[in-house]
Amino acid sequence: MDLRSARAALQIARRVAVLTGAGVSAASGIPTFRDAQSGHWARFRPEDLASPEAYAADPELVWAWYAGRYRDVLAAQPNPAHHLLVRLEQQKGAGFFLATQNVDGLHARAGSGTRGGRLAELHGNLALARDEVTGEVFPLPDPAQLSLPPLSPAGHRMRPNVVWFGEYLPEEALRAAQQAFAQADIALIIGTSAVVYPAAGLARDTLLGGGKVIEINPEPTDLTRLASFSLRETAERGLDLLLTEHLNEH
Numbered sequence: 001m002d003l004r005s006a007r008a009a010l011q012i013a014r015r016v017a018v019l020t021g022a023g024v025s026a027a028s029g030i031p032t033f034r035d036a037q038s039g040h041w042a043r044f045r046p047e048d049l050a051s052p053e054a055y056a057a058d059p060e061l062v063w064a065w066y067a068g069r070y071r072d073v074l075a076a077q078p079n080p081a082h083h084l085l086v087r088l089e090q091q092k093g094a095g096f097f098l099a100t101q102n103v104d105g106l107h108a109r110a111g112s113g114t115r116g117g118r119l120a121e122l123h124g125n126l127a128l129a130r131d132e133v134t135g136e137v138f139p140l141p142d143p144a145q146l147s148l149p150p151l152s153p154a155g156h157r158m159r160p161n162v163v164w165f166g167e168y169l170p171e172e173a174l175r176a177a178q179q180a181f182a183q184a185d186i187a188l189i190i191g192t193s194a195v196v197y198p199a200a201g202l203a204r205d206t207l208l209g210g211g212k213v214i215e216i217n218p219e220p221t222d223l224t225r226l227a228s229f230s231l232r233e234t235a236e237r238g239l240d241l242l243l244t245e246h247l248n249e250h
């Protein structure tokens with residue numbers, strides 16, 4: 001496949017399943033895990049903070065890290081890649097499914113999941129916390145009002161509502177994503193290193209169902225060899241090339 005046929009394939013596809021990773025939010029100023037740890041946090045690996053063991057050992061430390069990331073994502077804005085995916089959803093309606101590994105909530109803030117398609121936040125959301133006793137999920141207060149660790153209305157300690165290393169993905173969201181990818185004519189995999197489960201699995205579901213995989217990533221990934229077409233571009237430029245009509249095209 002070349003760019004022209006990838007564009008055509010996306011245009012005629014009735015069902016499109018999209019998987020996004022941290023690269024989609026890079027242009028919003030939210031670092032990918034590889035670039036992530038700066039300043040005070042430089043001496044920690046994300047794996048040493050985003051795990052049940054880390055939280056059990058030092059909940060204050062883990063909450064301080066999450067509170068900082070929560071503050072940062074609230075200050076960030078969706079970028080053209082998020083907006084272009086909303087336009088794609090508008091075109092495909094119920095044939096559109098977006099699964100994200102991002103916990104920044106930027107797809108939802110751009111409007112994904114409200115134009116006839118579906119949005120699944122497979123790894124949770126930094127703006128939510130979960131009662132450690134009842135499992136109920138609540139939005140965090142504004143960062144200025146946030147005291148750590150946050151307590152639920154019932155007075156129980158809450159943990160970040162994100163999926164940590166070694167934890168299972170939310171079952172229902174994962175099942176919906178697997179079904180959407182298995183039925184998709186095109187799986188569009190954007191800005192994920194595809195080493196973290198379930199990225200590779202979802203693209204394979206599409207291939208097994210007879211669909212094709214298109215990847216957008218400035219770097220090659222483990223998925224590149226499964227892809228019919230790999231666009232070596234940033235998310236926003238790659239989506240623009242794939243989805244937007246260009247005046248000089250004939």
Ligand code: NAD
Pocket residue numbers: 020021022023024025026027030031032033034036101102103104105123190191192193194195196216217218219221233234235236
């Ligand atoms: P990752 O950090 O492993 O990989 C990021 C990928 O994005 C890389 O393949 C890189 O080549 C690519 N990339 C970098 N800049 C890009 C750009 N401008 N456009 C397109 N692609 C670009 O991220 P991942 O695969 O999402 O890793 C998974 C874990 O990281 C997830 O668990 C996720 O929850 C977590 N994470 C989330 C955020 C966020 O919510 N924004 C940020 C950092 C990490």
